Amino acid sequence: MEWIDWSSRMLFIAFIFYAVSTVLFTIAVSGMRKDGNVNRVAYGKYAYLLAIIGFASQLTYFFMRWAGVGYAPVSNLYEYTTFFGMMMVVGFLVVYGIYKNDVLGLFAMPVALLVIAFASMFSSEVAPLIPALNSVWLKIHVTTAALGQGILAISFASGLIFLLNETSMKEQSKSRTWLEVTMFTLMCVLGFILVSMLFKGIGSGGVVEFTNDRGQTESYEYLMPILFVPEGAQLLSGASGLSLELPNWINTLKLNTLVWSIIGGAVIYVLLRFVILRKRVAEALQPLAKKVDLDLADEISYRSVAIGLPVFILGGLIFAMIWAQIAWNRFWGWDPKEVWALITMLTYVYYLHMRIQRGWTGTRAAWLCVGGFGIIMFNLVFVNLVIAGLHSYA
Numbered sequence: 001m002e003w004i005d006w007s008s009r010m011l012f013i014a015f016i017f018y019a020v021s022t023v024l025f026t027i028a029v030s031g032m033r034k035d036g037n038v039n040r041v042a043y044g045k046y047a048y049l050l051a052i053i054g055f056a057s058q059l060t061y062f063f064m065r066w067a068g069v070g071y072a073p074v075s076n077l078y079e080y081t082t083f084f085g086m087m088m089v090v091g092f093l094v095v096y097g098i099y100k101n102d103v104l105g106l107f108a109m110p111v112a113l114l115v116i117a118f119a120s121m122f123s124s125e126v127a128p129l130i131p132a133l134n135s136v137w138l139k140i141h142v143t144t145a146a147l148g149q150g151i152l153a154i155s156f157a158s159g160l161i162f163l164l165n166e167t168s169m170k171e172q173s174k175s176r177t178w179l180e181v182t183m184f185t186l187m188c189v190l191g192f193i194l195v196s197m198l199f200k201g202i203g204s205g206g207v208v209e210f211t212n213d214r215g216q217t218e219s220y221e222y223l224m225p226i227l228f229v230p231e232g233a234q235l236l237s238g239a240s241g242l243s244l245e246l247p248n249w250i251n252t253l254k255l256n257t258l259v260w261s262i263i264g265g266a267v268i269y270v271l272l273r274f275v276i277l278r279k280r281v282a283e284a285l286q287p288l289a290k291k292v293d294l295d296l297a298d299e300i301s302y303r304s305v306a307i308g309l310p311v312f313i314l315g316g317l318i319f320a321m322i323w324a325q326i327a328w329n330r331f332w333g334w335d336p337k338e339v340w341a342l343i344t345m346l347t348y349v350y351y352l353h354m355r356i357q358r359g360w361t362g363t364r365a366a367w368l369c370v371g372g373f374g375i376i377m378f379n380l381v382f383v384n385l386v387i388a389g390l391h392s393y394a
Contacts, residue, residue: 003068004126010061011082011116017054018089018113021047025105029288044102051093051109058086058116069126072139076127077384080142081119084380087150088112091308095154095300103292104300108157114189121196137323144315145341149376151308152348158300159369164282164289165297166363175363176282182370183281184269185377191264192257199224199260206238213248220253224260228252258382298361301369309348316341340379347372 024047062083065073073079092108129138160182167175199205205222210233212218220230222238229235229243230252246252269281277284320341321331332338351368354360360368 003064007061007064007068008124010057010064011120014054014058014061015113015116015120017050017057018109018116021050021054021105022109022113024050025102025109028102029106029291044100044105047102047105047109048093048096051089051096051105055086055089055093058082058089062086069129071129071134072143074142074146075129075133075138076122078119078122078124080146081122081380082116083143084146084149085112085116085119087147088115088153089150090147091151091154091304092157094151095304099296099300101292101296101300103161103288104154104157106288107161108154111153111157111186114186114193117193118189121193135323135326137319137326141315141319141323144319145312146315148308148310148312148315149344151304151311152376153373155301155304155308155369156373158297158304159366159373161289161292162294162297162301162366163363163370164286165292165294166366167282167286169280169283169286175367176280178367179282180280182374183285184265185374187269187272187281188262188265189381191266191268192261194268195224195260195264196257204238207236208233209236210234210248222253222256224256226256227259228256254384294362298365301366302355305348305351305369305372309345309352312348313345317345336383337379340375340383344372344375344379347375 024043028043028047062073065079074083088108089112092105092112095108096105160179163175163179167173167179169176200223204225206226207219207221208226208229209217209219210230212230218230219236220233226235226238226243228246228250230248230250231245233245233252246255272281273279320338324333324338325331347368351360351365351372354368355365
């Protein structure tokens with residue numbers, strides 16, 4: 001357990017370095033002097049250095065946890081999501097090393113921070129590896145897929161910068177509306193983190209028992225106030241109240257968490273929009289995005305997809321199908337995770353096709369990058385937390 005304890009400390013240290021790096025990137029961008037780039041250069045270099053140190057700390061966490069559990073630590077939502085966040089940092093470090101653009105750090109690092117913080121809300125307890133995951137393909141398939149998604153996430157950051165730069169906030173438009181929807185979605189991730197911490201602290205959940213579709217007795221332990229329960233469930237402990245019964249194919253425990261996250265995100269968004277900023281969140285970020293050349297943001301998106309997509313196809317589809325054949329005697333089974341991995345691939349393939357064959361650049365291409373990452377996050381959050389399938393062990 002000593003390896004596990006030290007790995008948790010290293011992950012916390014990495015999180016602190018990432019957070020300070022984000023603050024320095026913010027100063028580098030917003031504190032830029034009119035008479036030169038002295039502030040940007042100094043703070044940008046320090047921010048990048050701290051991001052590298054944070055990555056080294058998280059890499060140490062990864063191998064320490066590996067030593068502690070005895071297998072590649074990507075077998076559950078906590079482990080996979082922290083690894084995904086680390087791969088996002090890898091993608092950012094590479095792209096920043098090429099383009100030296102501080103605004104990219106200002107947008108990419110907070111997203112990686114949110115993903116890692118999101119992971120920390122899941123159980124980090126060590127459990128024996130289930131037989132389905134006891135394979136060399138665990139580290140081959142999952143790590144490669146996460147690396148591809150991490151690189152693709154950079155296209156989201158640069159695409160978002162492009163859209164914030166290009167979209168007029170003074171006129172009603174679809175781009176302005178969807179940008180605000182994107183901001184609200186990010187607030188929901190933050191809402192999940194804060195709501196989880198709050199309800200864990202006050203202990204406002206409960207335990208329900210029910211019979212699943214296989215006729216087996218099962219129980220859910222809720223950490224948040226109960227909104228949804230499986231059909232025919234009985235409350236064993238916790239506060240009683242109004243709760244909606246749903247079919248057993250829906251994981252009501254995870255759906256409950258998702259809905260509370262949306263509620264938390266809505267509260268945060270309202271506070272930002274109407275109390276703190278008193279303007280749209282996207283509008284408040286626009287002056288920062290204006291400091292990036294549009295052509296540069298477009299180029300970063302294209303290169304990120306061109307590199308990340310082949311890696312994702314290799315890990316998320318080809319390696320996945322090989323492992324599926326070994327484990328389940330079939331290459332493809334239309335499991336929800338498989339379907340959404342395919343949709344992710346087709347989205348980015350469409351982006352590359354339209355860009356190369358039809359010359360799509362600018363706003364349409366940027367929205368495809370933002371939408372593609374939205375699908376990745378939908379697969380990570382909604383499919384994992386709500387829809388039951390062969391990958392539900394994650």
